[in-house]
Amino acid sequence: MEGCVKKLLCLVGFVVLVSTIGGVESAGECGKSTTPDNEAYKLAPCASAAQDENASVSQSCCAQVKKIGQNPSCLCAVLLSNTAKMAGVNPQVAVTIPKRCNLANRPVGYKCGPYTLP
Numbered sequence: 001m002e003g004c005v006k007k008l009l010c011l012v013g014f015v016v017l018v019s020t021i022g023g024v025e026s027a028g029e030c031g032k033s034t035t036p037d038n039e040a041y042k043l044a045p046c047a048s049a050a051q052d053e054n055a056s057v058s059q060s061c062c063a064q065v066k067k068i069g070q071n072p073s074c075l076c077a078v079l080l081s082n083t084a085k086m087a088g089v090n091p092q093v094a095v096t097i098p099k100r101c102n103l104a105n106r107p108v109g110y111k112c113g114p115y116t117l118p
Protein backbone atom coordinates (compact mmCIF):
# COMPACT_ATOMS: atom_id res chain seq x y z
CA MET A 1 0.00 0.00 0.00
CA GLU A 2 2.81 2.37 0.89
CA GLY A 3 4.55 1.58 -2.38
CA CYS A 4 1.36 2.28 -4.22
CA VAL A 5 0.97 5.69 -2.55
CA LYS A 6 4.56 6.54 -3.37
CA LYS A 7 4.09 5.51 -6.97
CA LEU A 8 0.98 7.64 -7.19
CA LEU A 9 2.82 10.62 -5.71
CA CYS A 10 5.62 10.10 -8.20
CA LEU A 11 3.14 10.00 -11.02
CA VAL A 12 1.40 13.16 -9.83
CA GLY A 13 4.77 14.88 -9.42
CA PHE A 14 5.77 13.82 -12.90
CA VAL A 15 2.57 15.12 -14.44
CA VAL A 16 2.96 18.45 -12.63
CA LEU A 17 6.57 18.67 -13.79
CA VAL A 18 5.70 17.94 -17.40
CA SER A 19 2.85 20.44 -17.48
CA THR A 20 5.09 23.06 -15.85
CA ILE A 21 7.77 22.54 -18.46
CA GLY A 22 5.15 22.62 -21.19
CA GLY A 23 3.86 25.89 -19.79
CA VAL A 24 7.31 27.44 -19.62
CA GLU A 25 8.07 26.33 -23.13
CA SER A 26 5.09 28.12 -24.63
CA ALA A 27 5.29 31.10 -22.29
CA GLY A 28 6.44 34.33 -23.81
CA GLU A 29 5.11 34.06 -27.33
CA CYS A 30 1.97 35.91 -26.32
CA GLY A 31 3.38 37.74 -23.31
CA LYS A 32 3.44 36.82 -19.69
CA SER A 33 -0.23 37.16 -18.89
CA THR A 34 -1.60 34.73 -21.46
CA THR A 35 -0.74 31.66 -23.49
CA PRO A 36 -1.26 30.71 -27.14
CA ASP A 37 -3.86 28.18 -26.02
CA ASN A 38 -5.75 30.89 -24.18
CA GLU A 39 -5.54 33.23 -27.13
CA ALA A 40 -6.82 30.49 -29.41
CA TYR A 41 -10.25 30.84 -27.82
CA LYS A 42 -10.39 34.42 -29.06
CA LEU A 43 -10.22 33.09 -32.59
CA ALA A 44 -13.50 31.22 -32.17
CA PRO A 45 -15.12 33.50 -34.81
CA CYS A 46 -12.46 32.21 -37.23
CA ALA A 47 -13.42 28.55 -36.81
CA SER A 48 -14.96 28.05 -40.23
CA ALA A 49 -12.43 30.26 -42.01
CA ALA A 50 -9.60 28.24 -40.45
CA GLN A 51 -10.97 24.98 -41.84
CA ASP A 52 -12.08 25.98 -45.31
CA GLU A 53 -9.98 28.18 -47.53
CA ASN A 54 -13.11 29.31 -49.36
CA ALA A 55 -15.14 30.24 -46.31
CA SER A 56 -15.72 33.94 -45.85
CA VAL A 57 -13.84 35.53 -42.98
CA SER A 58 -16.02 37.40 -40.53
CA GLN A 59 -15.31 40.92 -39.33
CA SER A 60 -14.96 39.74 -35.74
CA CYS A 61 -12.45 37.11 -36.83
CA CYS A 62 -10.39 39.69 -38.71
CA ALA A 63 -10.48 42.05 -35.74
CA GLN A 64 -9.08 39.34 -33.48
CA VAL A 65 -6.46 38.25 -36.00
CA LYS A 66 -5.41 41.87 -36.41
CA LYS A 67 -5.02 42.25 -32.66
CA ILE A 68 -3.11 39.02 -32.10
CA GLY A 69 -1.16 39.55 -35.33
CA GLN A 70 0.57 42.59 -33.81
CA ASN A 71 2.78 39.90 -32.38
CA PRO A 72 3.46 37.47 -35.24
CA SER A 73 5.15 34.87 -33.06
CA CYS A 74 2.07 34.87 -30.86
CA LEU A 75 -0.23 34.56 -33.86
CA CYS A 76 1.76 31.62 -35.15
CA ALA A 77 1.84 29.95 -31.75
CA VAL A 78 -1.92 30.37 -31.56
CA LEU A 79 -2.54 28.95 -35.02
CA LEU A 80 -0.32 25.97 -34.27
CA SER A 81 -1.55 25.47 -30.71
CA ASN A 82 -3.17 22.30 -29.45
CA THR A 83 -6.34 24.23 -28.76
CA ALA A 84 -6.56 25.33 -32.37
CA LYS A 85 -5.79 21.82 -33.53
CA MET A 86 -8.51 20.38 -31.34
CA ALA A 87 -10.95 22.96 -32.69
CA GLY A 88 -10.32 21.55 -36.16
CA VAL A 89 -8.09 24.37 -37.39
CA ASN A 90 -6.06 23.53 -40.46
CA PRO A 91 -2.85 25.54 -39.93
CA GLN A 92 -2.17 25.67 -43.64
CA VAL A 93 -5.54 27.32 -44.18
CA ALA A 94 -5.37 29.38 -40.98
CA VAL A 95 -2.18 31.18 -42.01
CA THR A 96 -4.09 32.58 -45.01
CA ILE A 97 -6.64 34.34 -42.79
CA PRO A 98 -4.64 37.59 -42.33
CA LYS A 99 -4.40 37.80 -46.12
CA ARG A 100 -8.09 37.03 -46.59
CA CYS A 101 -8.82 39.81 -44.11
CA ASN A 102 -6.70 42.13 -46.26
CA LEU A 103 -4.77 43.20 -43.19
CA ALA A 104 -2.43 45.92 -44.38
CA ASN A 105 0.29 45.40 -41.80
CA ARG A 106 0.31 41.64 -41.71
CA PRO A 107 3.74 40.00 -41.43
CA VAL A 108 4.01 38.68 -44.99
CA GLY A 109 6.64 35.96 -45.30
CA TYR A 110 6.69 35.28 -41.57
CA LYS A 111 7.40 31.64 -40.87
CA CYS A 112 4.76 29.84 -38.83
CA GLY A 113 6.44 26.54 -38.21
CA PRO A 114 6.37 24.80 -41.61
CA TYR A 115 4.02 27.41 -43.06
CA THR A 116 4.70 30.89 -44.44
CA LEU A 117 2.26 33.76 -44.06
CA PRO A 118 1.08 34.84 -47.52
Ligand SMILES: *[C@@H]1O[C@H](CO)[C@@H](O)[C@H](O)[C@H]1NC(C)=O
Binding pocket: 052, 053, 054
Ligand atom coordinates in the same frame (compact mmCIF):
# COMPACT_ATOMS: atom_id res chain seq x y z
C1 LIG B 1 -12.10 26.20 -52.85
O1 LIG B 1 -12.37 26.69 -54.15
C2 LIG B 1 -11.48 26.19 -55.12
C3 LIG B 1 -11.79 26.90 -56.43
O2 LIG B 1 -13.16 26.99 -56.62
C4 LIG B 1 -11.63 24.68 -55.21
O3 LIG B 1 -10.74 24.15 -56.16
C5 LIG B 1 -11.33 24.07 -53.85
O4 LIG B 1 -11.53 22.68 -53.88
C6 LIG B 1 -12.19 24.70 -52.77
N1 LIG B 1 -11.73 24.24 -51.47
C7 LIG B 1 -12.56 23.80 -50.53
C8 LIG B 1 -11.94 23.39 -49.24
O5 LIG B 1 -13.77 23.74 -50.69
